[in-house]
């Protein structure tokens with residue numbers, strides 16, 4: 269079929285919205301008509317090279333929609349089913365899926381390679397094969413994805429809001445619940461209040477944190493954070509340190525979650541300075557792939573038993589956690605609609621990313637017809 273897609277043709281280029289050819293679903297694949305796609309910072313990393321991916325590529329990895337057709341052998345979903353697209357597939361049978369860590373599924377190896385899992389391409393443009401970000405490519409009103417990447421949800425849920433659960437909400441909430449393992453009564457710092465960080469704030473509140481300190485240099489982010497559960501806000505780490513020190517009589521935070529635009533090496537030491545004895549730092553933001561140093565006091569790591577942990581997809585199991593999150597939304601425990609600051613047409617995608625980089629959005633969302 270012919271459809272539109274936002275394609276990235278090279279480093280530092282703008283998204284090119286153009287007509288593309290999309291093949292039908294092959295064995296184990298699903299054709300999805302998307303309702304919306306969130307504008308996550310990880311697609312901006314494709315432009316900067318912080319996430320290395322072969323070009324050209326259809327961007328987007330945060331979407332939800334309706335199954336239009338299924339390929340041979342697909343029984344888990346049928347046309348008409350409503351689905352969230354998880355940015356990491358879960359095969360259900362590899363070692364990591366079996367251990368309950370399907371965010372680390374072996375199929376995840378394919379998310380920044382370009383082609384589908386069988387090594388062939390579904391999108392074509394200008395006579396070239398075009399890859400798909402995270403095997404998804406949600407910057408198109410139609411896409412073909414592995415059945416391992418779709419999670420069925422109830423048809424009465426609003427698909428535009430549900431799109432955000434495909435990456436940002438699950439990553440942020442999971443970073444607090446599963447990666448930081450926030451406990452009731454904890455003091456938690458969230459460094460960077462974008463689409464991911466605001467959900468780490470929600471996650472910390474859900475876990476019963478006593479204090480949730482949201483840190484962001486952008487005033488709008490600090491204004492919005494209390495709506496989602498922040499008890500305090502700070503413009504930088506120094507200000508946050510003063511607040512946390514005062515709140516805990518000098519014991520400092522239990523957990524610090526790094527959800528900045530990029531995880532600079534220096535942020536690790538800054539986050540470690542905010543947590544006290546047995547404190548845990550969670551790194552959710554993506555670092556530069558060739559940076560191999562991070563500043564930290566190794567002395568303090570030992571004497572205070574501090575720890576640093578990476579977090580992919582918020583250490584979540586998409587098939588369990590996506591369903592739980594949309595359930596939490598239905599019960600009113602968790603906000604989704606309020607995360608959407610601005611909506612765009614697909615041909616406005618570059619404006620959407622400019623708004624993200626200018627700090628105007630909690631989350632921008634491309635909405636399809």
Ligand SMILES: NC(=O)c1ccc[n+]([C@@H]2O[C@H](COP(=O)([O-])OP(=O)(O)OC[C@H]3O[C@@H](n4cnc5c(N)ncnc54)[C@H](O)[C@@H]3O)[C@@H](O)[C@H]2O)c1
Nearest residue numbers: 309310460461462463464484528529552553554579580581
């Ligand atoms: N680990 C994962 O599974 C996963 C999943 C999705 C996204 N990510 C990554 O998470 C990061 C955040 O993504 P996003 O979509 O929320 O981005 P975003 O651009 O919406 O938000 C980033 C926020 O960080 C703030 N910030 C920048 N420097 C800061 C600093 N020094 N201190 C405090 N705040 C600072 C910005 O003002 C902005 O509000 C990106 O690196 C993204 O690639 C990781």
Ligand SMILES: [Zn+2]
Nearest residue numbers: 308310435436
């Ligand atoms: Zn994302």
Ligand SMILES: [Zn+2]
Nearest residue numbers: 359362365373
């Ligand atoms: Zn697996």
